[in-house]
Amino acid sequence: MIARLRWVGATVLVAVAVVIPLVGLAVDSLRGSDITAVWSRSGVSEAVWFSLGQGALSTIAAVVVGLAPAWALSRFDLPGRRVALTALTIPFVLPTVVVGAAFLAALPDRFDRSVLAIVLAHVFFNVSVVVRTVVPAWSAIDEYLLDAARTLGASPFTVARTIVWPLLRPALTGAAGLVFVMCATSYGVVRLLGGPGRSTLDVEIYRRAVDLADVSGATVLAVAQSLVIVALFAVWSRSATHRTSISTARRRRAPIAVTAAVWTLVASFATVPGALVLASFRSASGWSTAGWRAVFTGGDGLRVPVDVGDAIVNSLVFAVLAALVAVPFGVALARAAVSSSSRLADFVASLPLGSSAVVVGLGIIVTYDTGVFDVRGEWWLVPLVHAAVALPFVVRAVIPMVEAIPPGLAQAAATLGASPGRRWLDIDLPLLRPALATASAFSLTMSIGEFGATSFLTRRDTTTLPIVVDTLLGRAGSLPHMTAFAVASVLLVLTVVAVTTVDRSVRA
Amino acid sequence: MSLTVRSLAVTLEGRRILHDVSLHVDTGRTLAACGPSGSGKTTLLRAIAGLVAVDSGTVAVDGVDVTNTPTHRRSIGLVFQDNQLFPHMNVARNIGYGLRVLGWDAARIRARVDELLERVQLSDRRDQDVATLSGGEAKRVALARALAPSPRVLLLDEPFTGLDRPLHDQLSAMVERVLRDTGTTAVLVSHDPADVEAIAQSRIDLPPATNAP
Numbered sequence: 001m002i003a004r005l006r007w008v009g010a011t012v013l014v015a016v017a018v019v020i021p022l023v024g025l026a027v028d029s030l031r032g033s034d035i036t037a038v039w040s041r042s043g044v045s046e047a048v049w050f051s052l053g054q055g056a057l058s059t060i061a062a063v064v065v066g067l068a069p070a071w072a073l074s075r076f077d078l079p080g081r082r083v084a085l086t087a088l089t090i091p092f093v094l095p096t097v098v099v100g101a102a103f104l105a106a107l108p109d110r111f112d113r114s115v116l117a118i119v120l121a122h123v124f125f126n127v128s129v130v131v132r133t134v135v136p137a138w139s140a141i142d143e144y145l146l147d148a149a150r151t152l153g154a155s156p157f158t159v160a161r162t163i164v165w166p167l168l169r170p171a172l173t174g175a176a177g178l179v180f181v182m183c184a185t186s187y188g189v190v191r192l193l194g195g196p197g198r199s200t201l202d203v204e205i206y207r208r209a210v211d212l213a214d215v216s217g218a219t220v221l222a223v224a225q226s227l228v229i230v231a232l233f234a235v236w237s238r239s240a241t242h243r244t245s246i247s248t249a250r251r252r253r254a255p256i257a258v259t260a261a262v263w264t265l266v267a268s269f270a271t272v273p274g275a276l277v278l279a280s281f282r283s284a285s286g287w288s289t290a291g292w293r294a295v296f297t298g299g300d301g302l303r304v305p306v307d308v309g310d311a312i313v314n315s316l317v318f319a320v321l322a323a324l325v326a327v328p329f330g331v332a333l334a335r336a337a338v339s340s341s342s343r344l345a346d347f348v349a350s351l352p353l354g355s356s357a358v359v360v361g362l363g364i365i366v367t368y369d370t371g372v373f374d375v376r377g378e379w380w381l382v383p384l385v386h387a388a389v390a391l392p393f394v395v396r397a398v399i400p401m402v403e404a405i406p407p408g409l410a411q412a413a414a415t416l417g418a419s420p421g422r423r424w425l426d427i428d429l430p431l432l433r434p435a436l437a438t439a440s441a442f443s444l445t446m447s448i449g450e451f452g453a454t455s456f457l458t459r460r461d462t463t464t465l466p467i468v469v470d471t472l473l474g475r476a477g478s479l480p481h482m483t484a485f486a487v488a489s490v491l492l493v494l495t496v497v498a499v500t501t502v503d504r505s506v507r508a
Numbered sequence: 509m510s511l512t513v514r515s516l517a518v519t520l521e522g523r524r525i526l527h528d529v530s531l532h533v534d535t536g537r538t539l540a541a542c543g544p545s546g547s548g549k550t551t552l553l554r555a556i557a558g559l560v561a562v563d564s565g566t567v568a569v570d571g572v573d574v575t576n577t578p579t580h581r582r583s584i585g586l587v588f589q590d591n592q593l594f595p596h597m598n599v600a601r602n603i604g605y606g607l608r609v610l611g612w613d614a615a616r617i618r619a620r621v622d623e624l625l626e627r628v629q630l631s632d633r634r635d636q637d638v639a640t641l642s643g644g645e646a647k648r649v650a651l652a653r654a655l656a657p658s659p660r661v662l663l664l665d666e667p668f669t670g671l672d673r674p675l676h677d678q679l680s681a682m683v684e685r686v687l688r689d690t691g692t693t694a695v696l697v698s699h700d701p702a703d704v705e706a707i708a709q710s711r712i713d714l715p716p717a718t719n720a721p
Contacts, residue, residue, distance in 0.1 A: 411559050412592035414579035416606035417657060422580075426605070430596045 007336045010329035010391065011348050017388035018355055021363025022226060028366050029219040038220040046197055047204035047221075054115060054200070055184030058122035062179050063172070065123050065265075066130025072262050073131070074138030076254035080263070085135070087266045092128035093442075093499055094492065095449025096188025097466040099125060101473065101488040102272045103193055105279030113195035121189045124272055126179040133178075137171035138164075143252075181232050185225070185356045188451040188466070192473060201225045202358040206455060209362055219366060222359040229356060273492055280485035284478040291482025295490065308468055308487060315465045315494070319447040322386035326443040329387070330394030331435060334402045337395070357389050357452030365456050379462045382454060386447035393446060394439045401435035441502035445495045465491045509570055509660040509693045510535050511556070516565035518548070518555050525551045529565070531712050533661075536691040540704040543714030549697040550589065552714070553663040556695065557586045569660050580609075585659030589666045591650040593638040599649050600625070600634045606657035624652040627686060644675045651683065655690065662687070662694045668703060680706055 038044060072078070073085055091099065103121045104112055111117050141164060149159045187202040194203060201221060209218035254262075280291050295308050336345035364385065409431070410423045418426060451466040458467050465487055472484035511533045518526040525548040533539040541549050554560045556567055558579035566575045574582050585606075593602050600621050607617045625631045628648035633641065641649065647667060654662055667683060668676045684707045687694050696708055704711055 406590075406592060408588055408590065408592040409594060411579070412586070412588055412594075413605065413609075414559070415557050415582075415584065415586040415659075416653065417580050417583065417609045418605075419580050422609060427594065 007329075007332050007345060010333045013325065013329060013384070013388055014348050014391065017364075017385050018360055021360055021367045022355060024367025025219055025226075025359070025363040026223050029216070029223045038217045041214075041217060043197075043199065043204060043207070044217075044221065047199045047201050050198060051184045051200040051202075054118060054122075054198075055180050055186075057115075058119050058126070058183035058186075059176055059180040061119055062123045062126035062183075063130055063176050066127040066175075067134065067172075069127070069262055069265055070131050070134040070138060072254065072258050074135050074141075075143075075251060076258055077251040078254035078259040078262060084262050084266050085131070087269060088131045089128040090496070090499070091125050091269065091272075092132070093445040093449075094125075094495055095445075095451065095466055096125075096186070097192060097451050097469045098276070098449065098488045098492050098495070099272070100189045100192030101469055101485060102276035102492075103189075104473065105485055106272055106275035113193060113198070115198065117193045118186070118190055118198070121193060122179075122183045122186060124269065125189070126182060127269075129179050129182070130172075130175045133171045133175040134168065137168055139251075141167050177232070177235065181229065184232075185229060185358075187356070187358050188470075191451075191470060201228075202356050202452065205358050205362060209456070215366065218362055222362050226355055226359055273489075276485055276492065277489050280482055280489050283482055288482070290479055291484075291486040294479060294483040295486045307463075308483070310461070311463045311465050311468045311487075312490065314462055315448050315491075318383040318386060318464060319444045319498075321380075321383035322390060322447040323440050323443040325384070325387035326390045326394050327436060327439045330391050330439050330443070331398055331402070331432060333391070334395045334398040334435070338399060338402045339407065357385075357450065358456075360385060360389070361453035361456030364453070377459055379459075382457050382462055382464070383447065385453045385457060386450050387443070389450055389453060390443040390446040393442050397438050397442050398435045401438065402432070405431045437502045441499050444498040444502070448491065448494055448498065465494075511539075511661045511693055511695065512566075512568045512571070513552075513556065514566045514568075516552070516555060516567070517563040518551055518560055519563050520551065520560065525717075526555065526714075529712075529714065531695075533693055533695060533710070535693055537710065538687055538694040538696055538708045540696045540698060540708035540711040541714060542697075542699065542704060542711055544699075544716050546717040547714040548717070549714060550665055553586060553665050553695065553697055556661070557584050557663060558582050559586075583657070583660045584663065585654035585657070585661070586663040587647075587650050587654045587665060587667055589669070591646050593641075593646060593649060593653075595639060597638070598634075599630065599636050599638060599641070602638060602649055603653045603656050605653060610657055620656060624656055627655075627689075628652045628682065644671055644679060647671070647679060648682070651686070655686065655692070658690075660693065662692045664694060664696045666697055666699070668698070668700065683707060 069084070069088055073081060073088075078084070099121050103117050103124075107117055107120075146159050146163060149163050154162065184200065185202050186200055187206075190198065190200050190203050191206070194200075199207060202225070205218045205221050205225065208214040208221065281287050281289065283290060333345050333348060364381065405428075409427050413423045413427050448464075449466060450464075451470070454464055454467060455470070458464060469484050469488045469491070472480040472487065475481075511531075513529060513531045516526055516529040517524070529548075529552060531539060531541070541552055543549055551560060555562050558567075558574070558577065562575065566573050568574060569582070569584070574584075594605065597605065603624055604617045604621045607620055612620070621634075622631070625634060628651060630645060630648055630652070633645060633649075638646065638649065651664075651667070664683070668680055671679060680703055686692075687707065696703070698704055
């Protein structure tokens with residue numbers, strides 16, 4: 001009963017924060033504007049082709065770079081295997097503006113605002129998706145199965161083609177599809193690293209709505225964008241409905257070369273945040289702590305209408321509030337999706353995934369603009385939208401953990417006299433603890449780093465850290481940039497702390 | 509404590525699993541429910557325990573109809589085929605669970621759990637993690653857990669499958685002795701004639717599955 005109520009709550013949340021704004025956008029686009037006229041405006045078709053082309057390029061690069069460590073970490077036992085696995089999967093939860101800022105800091109100036117920078121940042125992000133998806137699938141392929149094929153006369157190539165590839169394909173195509181959607185709809189990275197002629201649709205929507213005050217044009221693009229994503233996700237979720245069992249692989253000791261290669265990759269990954277932190281201390285004239293002083297004192301030289309201290313408080317408060325909504329709702333949805341094999345619960349949870357955060361942000365300011373429903377400037381809108389954006393990730397992370405709880409346990413407790421409330425307290429809650437912790441980690445990090453929807457919703461007094469980073473990087477001069485890198489470093493630390501403490505609290 | 513089932517019918521996912529099943533077990537006796545796979549033996553136990561809804565028919569304990577009583581108020585214990593031990597509790601806490609639900613104080617629970625551990629010969633496993641138990645040990649913990657709150661009726665779902673022969677015989681003898689010593693009214697589901705012979709005083713045979721709607 002409690003779960004049922006929360007499931008209704010999650011549905012209301014998704015409806016208010018996602019569905020109604022999208023419908024509002026669609027209605028608005030049909031009413032006001034000429035679709036063909038929007039298409040012919042400068043920058044629009046370029047944005048479409050850039051989204052798809054850059055997305056394809058990034059996907060190929062991420063899969064190629066990600067497969068090597070995925071193979072090594074699946075088949076071999078190497079020193080520090082767990083650390084390497086964690087290091088390669090952490091980038092996925094980093095805020096997009098942190099990664100964007102880090103690549104600005106890491107790359108020589110002549111590569112700033114280039115396609116190369118964008119693709120590299122996307123690879124950094126999405127290798128983790130490939131590793132996360134492929135390692136469990138590859139580990140689940142028993143070495144003895146391959147031995148069986150060998151005893152039947154299969155050459156190494158035949159084994160790879162007839163055994164490994166078919167077993168790996170669902171995971172790999174699933175990962176590639178997800179990476180493509182993420183890259184094609186990339187926003188934060190492209191806002192920071194792109195430039196004229198290098199906008200994805202999401203960036204173009206923001207540019208039209210905010211910079212060019214062409215809201216009707218942005219609206220048409222947003223609707224088109226949503227249709228494309230929904231189509232991509234329909235294809236993706238069909239290819240990705242596989243389940244992989246928990247790894248029972250027999251791993252061989254890794255040759256030195258494999259160990260060295262994996263650790264070289266990990267080290268090169270570590271240089272990215274390293275460069276960010278270094279850059280926060282590097283002024284035009286040498287080393288300086290001016291950027292960090294500006295973070296904590298406001299910095300008179302910044303000339304930006306934001307208070308970094310307030311933004312830190314806002315980000316933390318919003319993250320906690322969003323988690324308080326997204327975690328119970330997400331776990332309730334996951335339980336509904338698992339226990340009643342309810343398609344509806346699954347659908348509700350996926351809806352925010354099938355819509356870009358930028359489109360949601362635009363939808364909210366376009367839709368909630370009349371009478372008592374004019375809530376565009378309300379502070380609580382930000383954590384509410386963060387919760388809706390985090391919800392599908394929470395649900396997806398939690399579903400395998402909920403599935404692992406045998407439904408018979410609660411029934412066994414019932415035969416021993418435990419009431420429904422008692423069963424929830426004694427059986428469900430303790431067994432859900434790891435799931436709740438994972439859900440909290442996802443929700444906290446997604447809220448702290450959320451940039452797409454937030455860039456439409458924040459006002460002067462509700463500004464968050466990602467917005468501050470973007471604002472400061474848009475200013476000329478060495479001090480604002482140092483401060484931006486310092487703020488991005490704070491974001492980086494907050495995210496890593498959120499992930500690792502929650503992770504540790506589960507093991508304790 | 510007698511158990512009476514009258515004209516029970518159960519449909520699961522559109523398939524009629526049980527059709528017009530009636531049985532009666534006298535106080536302190538054990539009835540064996542036999543039948544081929546798919547004949548609904550497990551479903552019969554789950555219906556008696558209140559874990560599945562019945563289409564029609566009644567379940568009564570000592571003449572009192574419990575058909576609409578929720579599982580946790582029936583005081584009907586069930587030893588699940590796959591045990592369903594709580595993974596986050598050790599052996600003693602699993603066995604004591606039903607007593608904590610009843611609100612017994614710690615000293616009484618401890619005494620009762622020790623008594624049951626002795627009865628199923630697991631006194632040395634008291635604080636062990638249930639994940640580390642062997643198949644036979646886990647089954648004995650499940651039996652002790654179901655017996656602990658002294659249920660009015662005990663249901664046993666294929667309690668000896670998956671155990672090797674010596675263990676099987678040893679456990680079968682233990683169950684027979686425990687049921688007799690405690691005077692428990694029980695229903696045993698089994699497909700092994702030897703078990704039925706050794707433990708039960710009466711039996712019913714469920715007909716094979718039909719395709720009738």
